[in-house]
Amino acid sequence: MIFRFLTSGESHGKCLNAIIEGVPAGVNIDIDFINSELAKRQKGYGRGGRMNIEKDTAEILSGVRFGYSTGAPIAIVIKNKDWENWKVPMSVTAVEQSCENIKLINEKTIKNVRPGHADYAGALKYNHDDIRNILERSSARETAVRVAVGAVAKLILKEFNISSVSYVSQIGNVGANEVNNPFEYSDIIENSELRCLDKTAEDKMKDEIDRAKNDGDTLGGLVKVVYRGLPVGLGSHVQWDRKLDAQIAQAVMSIPAVKSVEIGLGKNCASTSGFNTHDEIFIDESGYYYRKTNNAGGIEGGMTNGEDVVITAAMKAIPTMLKPLNSVAVDKKESVKAHFERSDTCAVSACAVVADAMCAVVLANAMLEKFSHDSIFEMKNSYDFYVKRISER
Numbered sequence: 001m002i003f004r005f006l007t008s009g010e011s012h013g014k015c016l017n018a019i020i021e022g023v024p025a026g027v028n029i030d031i032d033f034i035n036s037e038l039a040k041r042q043k044g045y046g047r048g049g050r051m052n053i054e055k056d057t058a059e060i061l062s063g064v065r066f067g068y069s070t071g072a073p074i075a076i077v078i079k080n081k082d083w084e085n086w087k088v089p090m091s092v093t094a095v096e097q098s099c100e101n102i103k104l105i106n107e108k109t110i111k112n113v114r115p116g117h118a119d120y121a122g123a124l125k126y127n128h129d130d131i132r133n134i135l136e137r138s139s140a141r142e143t144a145v146r147v148a149v150g151a152v153a154k155l156i157l158k159e160f161n162i163s164s165v166s167y168v169s170q171i172g173n174v175g176a177n178e179v180n181n182p183f184e185y186s187d188i189i190e191n192s193e194l195r196c197l198d199k200t201a202e203d204k205m206k207d208e209i210d211r212a213k214n215d216g217d218t219l220g221g222l223v224k225v226v227y228r229g230l231p232v233g234l235g236s237h238v239q240w241d242r243k244l245d246a247q248i249a250q251a252v253m254s255i256p257a258v259k260s261v262e263i264g265l266g267k268n269c270a271s272t273s274g275f276n277t278h279d280e281i282f283i284d285e286s287g288y289y290y291r292k293t294n295n296a297g298g299i300e301g302g303m304t305n306g307e308d309v310v311i312t313a314a315m316k317a318i319p320t321m322l323k324p325l326n327s328v329a330v331d332k333k334e335s336v337k338a339h340f341e342r343s344d345t346c347a348v349s350a351c352a353v354v355a356d357a358m359c360a361v362v363l364a365n366a367m368l369e370k371f372s373h374d375s376i377f378e379m380k381n382s383y384d385f386y387v388k389r390i391s392e393r
């Protein structure tokens, strides 16, 4: 991996952090763009109250000078605006055992694990009685800083006119109409409360979310991410861990609550015959290769084939339930109702933004692996040379 990153930070800790390694020198690191990506993740009908108190903004601490990357690691921090209220229960240092502090800590101590979360396995594995020690890091709050990292990856991709669109195609049982070119719907998607390009379906999805909320229930759904403008030949067929579809699947599957990732036809390929699966190749009058279909979703043999890369991911229903599920208290071996803490009813629209960011990371890395990459100048020269060479084939 050339574009690498690690994150740290807890849901109610002081801040979230990321260190990114591998950004070429000379990329315009547009902080307004990064913050606009963060704002997209925070939107969404069905999100919990937290979105009203936290307007995420990223701060860059290193690796950038006068707006341009230097080639050094880039450190990004997003401060948690609610930190003041959590300073004692989330203190990094030991706190004075005053009555007030003990009360504050006890109020935030969790004993009852939530099915569907990291709580149960995490508490046993890491030997914790207070489940908060697991919840704080397994929370999808961490995806905020991944979106900031993804925005940096997108800034690299933008240098090569590579663009993306991400949207919600299903919530619960309500599906949206499929379209041939989702890029034409970008404005509708960005103005939609659910990142949905089909207004009629969106209204039904909102009704579904209201119904779930009233019942103390939660919902999942499907997200789609489409990347356009990628050159032929990113990734490789020669080794299992270099296959681009496999890398995308891992990156998107790492998003909390994502349970399947598909490229192109995805699981429908199992029931589709060869004639109806494989995208035939034609040559136009100018000698350019083209296809009439894109069932492969832009990747064949672990490599981009020049078509749009089309990814679909399924997000399960949110596991923190207002009407709690049966569970256990692992410290006392007692049957209890699961813990409830402020939570989303549905976060599929946010998941679409995170999935877009994770795809950006994989694709930016694939571009860096393909082309000489110490500086963006060098990378563009290498890219131009390659594009010219393959256009002559």
Ligand SMILES: Cc1cc2nc3c(=O)[nH]c(=O)nc-3n(C[C@H](O)[C@H](O)[C@H](O)COP(=O)(O)O)c2cc1C
Residues within 6 Å of the ligand: 048, 116, 117, 118, 138, 139, 140, 143, 255, 256, 257, 258, 316, 318, 319, 320, 321, 342, 343, 344, 345, 347, 350, 351, 354
């Ligand atoms: C953007 C986003 C927001 C989420 N919000 C919540 C939430 O408010 N409450 C919750 O219980 N789970 C939420 N989740 C899902 C959990 O974080 C996730 O299900 C949990 O960490 C267990 O991981 P797993 O589902 O991958 O096994 C969210 C996921 C994403 C991607």
